Amino acid sequence: MTAQAPATDDAAQRLRDWLRPHRRVFVLTGAGISTGSGIPHYRDESGAWQRKPPIDFRAFTGDARARSRYWARSFVGWPSFDRAQPNAGHRALARWQQREPAHALVTQNVDALHSRAGSLDVVDLHGRLDEVVCLDCGARRPRAQLQEELAQRNPDWRDLDAAALPDGDADLEGLAFERFQVPPCAACGGLLKPDVVFFGENVPRARVAAAQQSLAQADAMLVVGSSLMVYSGFRFARAAREAGLPLALLNRGVTRADAIATLKLEADCGETLDAALA
Template sequence: MTSTALLDTRAALAPDVAELVALVRGRRTAVLTGAGLSTDSGIPDYRGPGSAPRNPMTYQQFTGDPAFRRHYWARNHVGWRHMAATRPNDGHRALAALERAGAVSGVVTQNVDTLHRRAGSQNLVDLHGSYDRVRCLACGYTVSRESLDVRLTALNPGFREAQGVVDDIEIAPDADAVVESTASFVVADCERCGGMLKPDIVYFGETVPREKVARSYEIVDDADVLLVAGSSLTVHSGLRYARHAVRSGKPLAIINRGATRADDIATVRLDAGTSETLTALLPHLLPTPPRPAG
């Protein structure tokens, strides 16, 4: 959907948007985003209405069982290129525009898809990491996912092609593709030390790095209001910022399709899509250009 088409939907959203505008206008707004923001880019979410049941791999499974690890890398080998081919949507672009205008002071995202970065957000924390980086758990050496793909392709010739067209394969929010037969896949180890490689993503059961937690709190503390966009706040790593903002006396606004764990403490709650709602905010929060003289 184009930006113009999104703006045309304001009539149906006007009462809710007006309430949200009244809350955030003139205030520094921190934004916490989740998978619901990226669905319009073709990336499915985990818990939104109509989402397929998912059972993401845990950190303990990945590190403790070679079969689980092989299964993950085989599926990721097929799915990561789909993630790389996605593009920011109107919601990502709206937040970047609002940051440039000074209305948004920073973004904390639970997404690993890099779309905020590609849309132009600057003061950004990728709380759960990024799919396009790979890290050695032994020595900490980090490489790009693209460079690892060269090695995995050489170790597994024809594997990706044998899975069929990527567009016909179900892709999860962490770039994991639904591939059933993975027993023959060969996993690559760290080129420097031979250690275990893992996507630079926080898995279920893994702890978010302390520096990212601290930086996210700083973004919330530096703002006057917190806006949650596209997250059910089911995971504690995101919910704690909503609760922290309210405990600090800051208003909390939520835009999400479906219920969230912070609905009972929200000042403003919109059951709506993020792309159309954030785009509808733009004309109300961006500075009005001066009229030409004469």
């Protein structure tokens, strides 16, 4: 373990003390835990969007050019997203869960880094970007497989370079996106979509139910790296407090739950978790 700054040492000690009496902690993570893996934030420390919001479901399904634009940007951005590796925060939570498997982990992230770090029974609330699903027949395929087919159909797009964005796409503008060719579903010819929840979509009921069941069994809730500005995450923090559970927040900047938290720590997620859960 590397030497920690005094602020991190203090945050880690306070988190360690807060966790000590709890045997079943419900952990909810957001984009802030993955920035140490090179995946950018959606929002700044005030909770405001740093970029335009991602594509919404109606635009993806109803506008062919918007859909081609999404896939073109995703094609260019996917390699750097795919190369991201779990960081100290992901690994610390995985070790902690392996020692004490009663703790539950729900993530709003779509990067699958918790599972790759070794965490158990992760609820991927918003899905995973490494899988693609057909909206018509439900057939699934690995995203890496689709990437190869997109490269074959769109050789002129292979060498484009652009800044990576949080959802695995890239910051491309002003190109002839309508020329980007996206294959249909091999099984039925339907529309392919990454298996993630877009804006305007509902989180699948089974995932919500799994998270709610874990929260009902918990004696505390810890939020890591999330502003909770999206209701799908905030509702769990609110439900925890309504049930009388202690609520701790580890996040740089404001969160939607600041007013109801019992502990707020503004510190680096990875370093703090690595020290607190050692």
